[in-house]
Structures are given as C-alpha cells and as structure tokens.
Amino acid sequence: MYWSLALIFIPILGAVAAARINERRTESLFSISVAALTFIGSVVNMTMVRSGGVYTWGIGSLLRLDSLSALFSLFCAFVWLAAGIYMHSYMAHEKKITPFYTYYLVTLGATQGIFLAGNFIVLLVFFELMSLTSGSWVTYYENQEAEQAGSLYHHLGVAAGIFMGAAIILLYFSGVTLRVGSPAVNVEHGTVFTWAILLLMTAFGIKAGMFPLHIWLPKAHPVAPTPASALLSGILIKTGAYGLVRTGQLVNWGQTDLIPWAGTLLVIIGIITMLLGVCLALLQSNAKRLLAYHSVSQMGYIILGIGAALFLKEQGTFGVAGAVFHSLNHALFKSALFFGAGIVILGTGEADLYKLGGLWKAFPLTFVMMFIAALGITGTPGLNGYISKTLLHHGILEAAATGSSVMVWAERLFVLVGVGTTASFVKLIGLTFFGKQKTAVHFSRRENKALAVAMLMLSLAMLVIGTKPEWALGLLVGPATQSCGAVDLGVLAHVDFFEWPAVRGMIFTLLAGFILFAVGMKTHLFHLQLPAWLSIEGAARAVAGKVRSTFGEGGKQ
Numbered sequence: 206m207y208w209s210l211a212l213i214f215i216p217i218l219g220a221v222a223a224a225r226i227n228e229r230r231t232e233s234l235f236s237i238s239v240a241a242l243t244f245i246g247s248v249v250n251m252t253m254v255r256s257g258g259v260y261t262w263g264i265g266s267l268l269r270l271d272s273l274s275a276l277f278s279l280f281c282a283f284v285w286l287a288a289g290i291y292m293h294s295y296m297a298h299e300k301k302i303t304p305f306y307t308y309y310l311v312t313l314g315a316t317q318g319i320f321l322a323g324n325f326i327v328l329l330v331f332f333e334l335m336s337l338t339s340g341s342w343v344t345y346y347e348n349q350e351a352e353q354a355g356s357l358y359h360h361l362g363v364a365a366g367i368f369m370g371a372a373i374i375l376l377y378f379s380g381v382t383l384r385v386g387s388p389a390v391n392v393e394h395g396t397v398f399t400w401a402i403l404l405l406m407t408a409f410g411i412k413a414g415m416f417p418l419h420i421w422l423p424k425a426h427p428v429a430p431t432p433a434s435a436l437l438s439g440i441l442i443k444t445g446a447y448g449l450v451r452t453g454q455l456v457n458w459g460q461t462d463l464i465p466w467a468g469t470l471l472v473i474i475g476i477i478t479m480l481l482g483v484c485l486a487l488l489q490s491n492a493k494r495l496l497a498y499h500s501v502s503q504m505g506y507i508i509l510g511i512g513a514a515l516f517l518k519e520q521g522t523f524g525v526a527g528a529v530f531h532s533l534n535h536a537l538f539k540s541a542l543f544f545g546a547g548i549v550i551l552g553t554g555e556a557d558l559y560k561l562g563g564l565w566k567a568f569p570l571t572f573v574m575m576f577i578a579a580l581g582i583t584g585t586p587g588l589n590g591y592i593s594k595t596l597l598h599h600g601i602l603e604a605a606a607t608g609s610s611v612m613v614w615a616e617r618l619f620v621l622v623g624v625g626t627t628a629s630f631v632k633l634i635g636l637t638f639f640g641k642q643k644t645a646v647h648f649s650r651r652e653n654k655a656l657a658v659a660m661l662m663l664s665l666a667m668l669v670i671g672t673k674p675e676w677a678l679g680l681l682v683g684p685a686t687q688s689c690g691a692v693d694l695g696v697l698a699h700v701d702f703f704e705w706p707a708v709r710g711m712i713f714t715l716l717a718g719f720i721l722f723a724v725g726m727k728t729h730l731f732h733l734q735l736p737a738w739l740s741i742e743g744a745a746r747a748v749a750g751k752v753r754s755t756f757g758e759g760g761k762q
Contacts, residue, residue, distance in 0.1 A: 209250060209262065209270050212243055212314075212317040212321065213331075214314065215246070215314070216313040216317070217314035219310045220309075220310035220311040222235070224303060224307045232303065233296070233297075234293070237286070237290055239310055240289040243285065243286075243317065244282040244285070244286045246282070247278045247281070247283075248279065251275045251276070251279050254271055254272045254275045254688075257684060259271045259386075261323055262323070266384050267322075267327055268321050268323045269323035270321060271386060273386075273685040274386075275685070276529070276685040277685075278317055279681075281317065281440050284540050285440065286662075287663055288309075288659070290655055290662075291547075291656055292305075292306075293655045295432055305341075305433075308338045308341045308342065309432075312436070315332075316331075316335050316444060318334070319448075320444075324384050328369075336358075336359075336365070337362070339441055342433035342437065343355040343428060343429050346428060346430075348428075351428040354428045357420065357424055357425075358421045358425050362412075364411060365407075365408045365412055368404045368408035372401045372402075372404035372405045373401075376401045379392055379393060379397040379398035379401060385451055386451065386690075387454070387455075388454060388455060388457035388690065389455050399463060405448065406452060408448070410474075411445070412442060413442050413445025413448075413508065414445070414482075415475075415505075416474055419478065419481075419501045422438075422497050423497040423498055425437060425497075426438060427497065430547075431546065431547025434493060434496075434543045435540040435544055435547075439540035439543070443535075445504070446528065446532045447532070449471075449507075450525070450528060450689060453511055453689070454689055454690055458515055458692070459514075459516065459517075459518040459521075460519060468513065468516030469512070469609075471508055472513060472604070472612065474508060475511075476614075476615045477505070478504060478505030478508060479622045480621070481501065482498045482499060483626055485501075487625060487628060487629055488732075489558075490559055491556050493543070493546055495558070496539065496542055496546060499539070499582065499626070500539060502622065503539065505622075506527075506528075506531050506593075506594070509597065510523075510525070510531065510601075511525070513601050513604045513612075516612070517603060519692070521600065521692065522686065522692040522697060523596050523597070523599040523697075524597070524604075525686050526678075526682055526686040526692075527593055527596030527599070527600050529682055530592065531590075531594070531597060533670075534581065534667070535582075535590075537663050538578040541581075541664060542578045544660050545574055545575035548571045548656055549568060549637060552567065552568065553646055553647070558636040558637060559636065561636060561643065562639065563638070563643070564637055564642060564644075564646070570660070573664075574660040575637075575638075578667065583623070583630055583718065584626070585711070586671075586712075588671035589668075589671045589677075591702070592670060592671060595700070596700070598619060599700070604616075623711075624718045625721065627718020627721075628725060632722055678697060
C-alpha cells in the first residue's frame with residue numbers, strides 16, 4: 206500500500222516544489238516528471254491486484270486498493286500524463302503558469318485519493334480537495350464568463366460535499382459500514398439507509414454531470430484552458446461514475462431489496478441525461494461546448510449501465526462491466542477530442558464551427574487523431590467505444606427482456622442517442638476540417654511534437670482496446686468488474702464483439718447519423734434556438750422570480 210500513499214502525496218508534495226520554481230520550462234518538465242512517476246506507481250498497483258487481491262492500509266481502512274480502484278487510478282494517471290505533455294506546449298503562451306501547474310499536481314493527488322480511499326470519510330476529504338483546486342482552472346482567465354462558470358462550479362461542488370457528508374452521517378446511524386467496497390449488511394434503519402443512498406447518488410451525480418445537475422459542465426469546459434477541459438471531462442467527472450459504482454456495491458447491486466426502485470430510477474435519469482446531452486450538443490456552434498454536452502450524454506451511458514445492473518441484480522454483469530469500461534474509454538476519446546479542439550482554437554483563434562473549415566491540410570495530425578477519437582465516441586467497430594457500448598447494449602437488452610416498459614423504451618432511446626452522437630461528430634469533424642477554409646492559421650501555433658505525443662498516446666490506447674477487446678477485458682475491465690461484487694464474470698467470456706448482427710446494427714446507426722447530419726444542415730435544424738424557460742437555469746430563474754414577486758407583493762400588502 207505504500208505505492209498508494211505515494212500516488213496521493215507525491216503529486217501534492219510535487220505541487221509545493223513546483224510553486225517554488227520560477228523558470229517556465231523547468232516547471233513544466235518537473236510537473237510532467239511527477240505525473241510520469243504517478244503513472245508508473247499506478248501500473249505497479251495494477252500488477253499487485255491482477256490476481257484479485259485487496260489491500261487496505263490504516264486504522265478503519267483509510268486506503269483501499271482493489272482491481273476497480275487500480276483501474277480508475279491507472280487511466281487517471283495515464284490521461285493526466287498526456288495532459289501534462291500537452292500543456293508543455295499549449296500553456297507556453299499563457300502568463301499565470303505557476304498556479305496552473307500547482308493546481309494540476311494537487312488535483313492529481315486529490316483525484317488519486319478519491320479512487321484509493323478506503324472509507325467514505327476519506328473519500329469525502331479528497332473529493333472536497335479536488336473540487337476546490339480544480340475550480341481554479343475554470344476561473345483561470347478571470348473574465349466575466351469564467352467567474353460565473355467558476356461560481357456555479359464552486360456552489361455545486363459545495364452542495365455535493367454537503368450531500369455526501371449528510372449521507373455518511375445517515376449511513377452511520379443506519380448501522381452499516383462506512384468502508385468503500387463493502388456491501389451493507391444488517392441494516393438497522395431501512396428508511397435512514399434509503400435516504401443515505403439517495404444523497405450519495407445526488408452527490409456523485411453532480412460531479413458526473415447527471416440530469417438535472419449537469420449545468421456546470423457546458424459552462425465550465427468552454428472557459429477553462431483546453432488541458433483543464435480535457436481533465437475535467439476525461440477524469441474528474443469519472444469520480445462521480447466511480448462513486449456511483451461504489452454506491453451500487455453498497456446496496457449489493459439491488460440484492461438487499463431495501464431500495465428496489467433504485468435501478469429503474471437510475472435508468473430513467475441515465476436515458477434522460479443521454480438524450481438531453483446529445484440534443485443540446487447538436488445545437489452548438491462552439492466546439493468545446495459541443496464536446497461538453499457530449500460529456501453529459503456519455504456519462505448518461507455510464508449511469509444507464511449502473512441502473513441496469515441494479516435492476517437486474519445478480520444478472521447485471523453487462524451493466525457493471527459496460528459502465529466501468531465506458532468510464533475508461535470516455536476518458537481516452539473525450540480527452541483526445543478536447544486536445545484536438547484546443548490545437549485548432551490555438552492555431553486559428555476561433556472556436557465557432559461555422560467559421561472554420563478546410564483545416565485538414567494545416568493540421569493533418571490533429572485531423573487524424575480527432576477522427577480516430579470521433580470514431581471511438583460514435584461506437585464505430587474497431588475502436589474502443591464500440592466495445593463498451595456493446596456491453597452496455599447487452600445490459601439494457603437484458604433489462605428490456607424482463608418486459609418492463611421503462612427498459613424497453615430505454616433500449617430504443619439508447620439506439621436513438623447513438624444516431625445523434627454520430628451526427629454531432631460528423632458535424633464537428635466535417636465543419637472543422639473539410640469544405641472551404643474560412644479562418645487564417647497562425648503558423649507559429651500549429652502542431653508540434655509535444656502536442657502530437659499527447660494525442661498519439663491516447664489514440665494508440667483507443668486502437669489497441671478497439672482491436673484487442675479480449676486483452677483489455679481480461680487484463681483491466683474483467684478484474685475491476687469482479688471486484689465490484691455480486692456479478693458473474695462467466696457471461697463476459699462468451700461475448701462475440703464482432704458478430705455480424707452487432708456490427709450491422711452499429712453500421713445502420715452510423716448511416717442514420719450521417720443522414721441526420723445532412724437533414725440538419727439542409728433544414729438549419731442545428732441553428733434552432735430553444736426558449737430560455739426550457740433550460741434548467743431558465744426554469745430556476747423563472748421560479749425564483751415568481752417566488753420573489755409573490756412574497757414581494759405579499760409584503761407590500
């Protein structure tokens with residue numbers, strides 16, 4: 206467990222040292238070195254638990270290492286290292302570099318602390334530290350939009366902490382363990398336990414971007430520096446997914462029968478999150494905001510998988526495995542997409558898709574890497590997203606086979622969201638790289654080795670997982686799924702990812718997405734402006750205004 210302690214405290218101590226370095230290049234290389242050391246440590250941890258071992262440290266199990274925590278720790282460190290390499294070049298043009306690198310390292314340590322926490326109290330401490338330090342990324346540029354986004358991020362982060370703290374208190378009084386990874390047994394007060402689980406779902410749902418708590422995502426991502434956007438979307442929202450998986454463990458994947466409706470609730474929320482995210486993404490012209498809404502949508506897939514697993518109980522292996530696998534895959538392709546968008550924005554000074562075009566010649570490597578990532582997120586066979594979406598689809602199909610109308614409609618909407626996802630990324634790649642070039646390129650800020658290496662790391666990982674899914678499943682995702690408990694791994698051994706019906710279905714989904722894109726562009730559907738009251742914020746402002754008006758009038762009388 207000493208490596209686990211190192212994964213947390215080496216980045217935090219490194220941040221203290223980085224704050225004392227005044228030379229820009231040295232500070233960057235030092236931060237990359239700390240991230241690389243953290244990644245090496247996460248690899249060591251992964252090898253330690255390959256045989257299914259569980260390691261704990263400290264009184265009351267302060268830290269815990271199992272295959273699930275090791276996997277999240279591993280891909281967190283891998284993407285963080287890629288972001289550090291990317292930052293070496295991307296942030297070279299920025300002024301306030303020291304605070305950015307300092308918080309880059311502190312947040313790395315805090316995030317590792319969340320994944321390696323042995324009980325919910327320790328998890329809460331690191332969760333709060335992560336929320337506090339990552340907020341500085343959102344407000345980095347100190348303009349009005351950044352300050353507003355940062356304020357929303359901060360307040361929702363505080364709310365998540367309060368909900369989690371209240372949940373921990375209720376768990377204690379319900380008579381169950383506070384240890385992460387242990388199912389609740391001998392629950393003394395069922396109602397108290399139910400409220401604790403609902404509060405945990407809400408707390409982790411805020412960070413995961415779950416509807417209707419997703420509103421910080423599309424505001425924070427566009428205003429933060431691109432490396433921060435990649436980490437916010439690629440990794441930090443996975444702390445919410447991780448927490449939801451651990452919550453599933455706590456209720457023993459529905460087998461306690463204390464909250465029989467939890468699975469259905471999460472499936473409903475997951476499908477709404479998926480559908481809302483993809484619909485709003487299609488209407489965006491800003492590249493980073495489009496990607497932000499797709500973070501919402503893709504997290505909906507993960508929430509759906511967790512919900513299906515809770516609904517199916519001991520038969521929920523596909524849901525759990527799909528949720529864990531998609532957490533890994535989303536970290537890879539969404540970070541790569543943000544990296545690519547950042548390179549284009551850096552080189553052109555433009556984020557509006559309708560003002561870009563014809564840039565594949567100016568950014569050939571960026572085009573190839575973003576194209577690979579787009580294939581991944583759309584679920585194209587041969588790329589990583591196809592593998593995890595196949596598992597998730599199996600999970601929701603099994604739930605639908607029970608005859609539940611909710612699950613039947615969830616499966617139908619699952620397919621529909623895939624069509625919208627394809628249309629979104631045809632739009633992103635097509636409008637950016639093809640057609641007539643409308644924006645000049647600053648040749649001093651084009652592709653370079655650091656940017657290329659960062660994107661190449663992620664692209665190679667996506668290709669390996671997509672073409673060798675059995676390797677990734679056997680080495681990484683299978684053990685992590687097994688450590689979740691209450692699942693039968695035997696069913697995963699019989700999955701044929703490339704059977705013709707599955708491939709054919711995905712091909713039809715991709716073709717339908719191309720048609721939707723063509724229709725949307727032809728009819729100007731993607732320029733549709735929704736009324737303000739349809740947004741969560743607009744509705745909240747309307748309600749607040751009505752309350753103020755009512756009480757104001759009452760006061761005057």
